[in-house]
Amino acid sequence: PLVLGIETSCDETGVGIVRGHTLLADAVASSVDEHARFGGVVPEVASRAHLEAIVPTIHRALADAGVTLSDVDAIAVTAGPGLAGALLVGVAAAKGYALAAEKPIYGVNHLAAHVAVDTLEHGALPEPAIALLVSGGHSSLLLVEDLARGVTPLGSTIDDAAGEAFDKVARLLGLPFPGGPPIDRAARSGDPSAIPFPRGLSAARDLAAHRYDFSFSGLKTAVARWVEARQRAGEPVPVEDVAASFQEAVCDVLTAKAVDACRAQGVNTLVIGGGVAANSRIRSLAEERCARHGITVRVPRPKLCTDNGAMVAALGSHLVGAGVTPSRLDLPADSSMPLTTVNV
Numbered sequence: 001p002l003v004l005g006i007e008t009s010c011d012e013t014g015v016g017i018v019r020g021h022t023l024l025a026d027a028v029a030s031s032v033d034e035h036a037r038f039g040g041v042v043p044e045v046a047s048r049a050h051l052e053a054i055v056p057t058i059h060r061a062l063a064d065a066g067v068t069l070s071d072v073d074a075i076a077v078t079a080g081p082g083l084a085g086a087l088l089v090g091v092a093a094a095k096g097y098a099l100a101a102e103k104p105i106y107g108v109n110h111l112a113a114h115v116a117v118d119t120l121e122h123g124a125l126p127e128p129a130i131a132l133l134v135s136g137g138h139s140s141l142l143l144v145e146d147l148a149r150g151v152t153p154l155g156s157t158i159d160d161a162a163g164e165a166f167d168k169v170a171r172l173l174g175l176p177f178p179g180g181p182p183i184d185r186a187a188r189s190g191d192p193s194a195i196p197f198p199r200g201l202s203a204a205r206d207l208a209a210h211r212y213d214f215s216f217s218g219l220k221t222a223v224a225r226w227v228e229a230r231q232r233a234g235e236p237v238p239v240e241d242v243a244a245s246f247q248e249a250v251c252d253v254l255t256a257k258a259v260d261a262c263r264a265q266g267v268n269t270l271v272i273g274g275g276v277a278a279n280s281r282i283r284s285l286a287e288e289r290c291a292r293h294g295i296t297v298r299v300p301r302p303k304l305c306t307d308n309g310a311m312v313a314a315l316g317s318h319l320v321g322a323g324v325t326p327s328r329l330d331l332p333a334d335s336s337m338p339l340t341t342v343n344v
């Protein structure tokens, strides 16, 4: 099926067009620069930016794909989770286009879309698979037995999300927002074993109750304490070493628990999605550890890991292919849509 996907859950206005598993267009307009000076996304600013960008971005995607709206078989849109006012812009636009062009509409889960996007890179996802979802607002391990019908959460963060930890640590190192890319860059010239930062929920006593859960807030505090101690002593902060050691702590825990989940569930496919999946170290460490256990790891190219419309179109295409009933035209946006809901 030819599916147009619309994403407006945070600060990216994304419109993607796919045919089956083939990516035809991936247009993204970001308001990230408008938020950078606040050190985080400002909801009201994001909504206004979506409203300005949504129509031109839809038409740019159609032009890039060389198709017209009447060629499209279905329109998919992120219905949640995300910022309420931001979601509403995408959902309202999707309804307008669906109504005008008489196309079925699918209101889908942003997080399931972060998993589904990999099909554009590597084809149909073998099921069952384990998904490691690591983004700005979420960090979870999921068992994916049938993506069209839902995912089974195995565990998730009990405090900060992995991306949130990158953003907070970047801030205290004086690096720009969002923090993932500059930490990734700084870490390249740092020593990952320079500072032994804590691995949250990895000690034997924590594993009993939290085998597949994550915790990054203790790590963030440990980095802050370490940096403060340096500053108090009047010594320079070795930003590259701190970045590399922090990044190693995050990637170590994420990949160790993902591999453990695959082995315990008898699953030999690991898919990683969400903005943090763009990180160069999580990609290499996952490859290395999965190879040791005969697990195939699938991570889409970095541009598809962060928010975009192609991921929404990919999930929409999967749902159409699986014969899932479309949403009603009065579908709601749900800012706190649970991980277990794939479509509304």
Ligand code: ATP
Residues within 6 Å of the ligand: 009, 010, 081, 082, 110, 111, 114, 134, 135, 136, 137, 138, 162, 163, 164, 166, 167, 178, 179, 180, 181, 184, 274, 275, 276, 277, 278, 279, 280, 305, 306, 307
């Ligand atoms: P959610 O998907 O949970 O609703 P979101 O949509 O805001 O949150 P994403 O766009 O999926 O989040 O991911 C953004 C996050 O990814 C940010 O926290 C950012 O710092 C992080 N990120 C992006 N690139 C990298 C990278 N190379 N290394 C580490 N983190 C990264």
Ligand code: MG
Residues within 6 Å of the ligand: 010, 011, 012, 032, 307
């Ligand atoms: Mg973003």
Ligand code: FE
Residues within 6 Å of the ligand: 110, 114, 135, 136, 274, 275, 306, 307
């Ligand atoms: Fe996201």
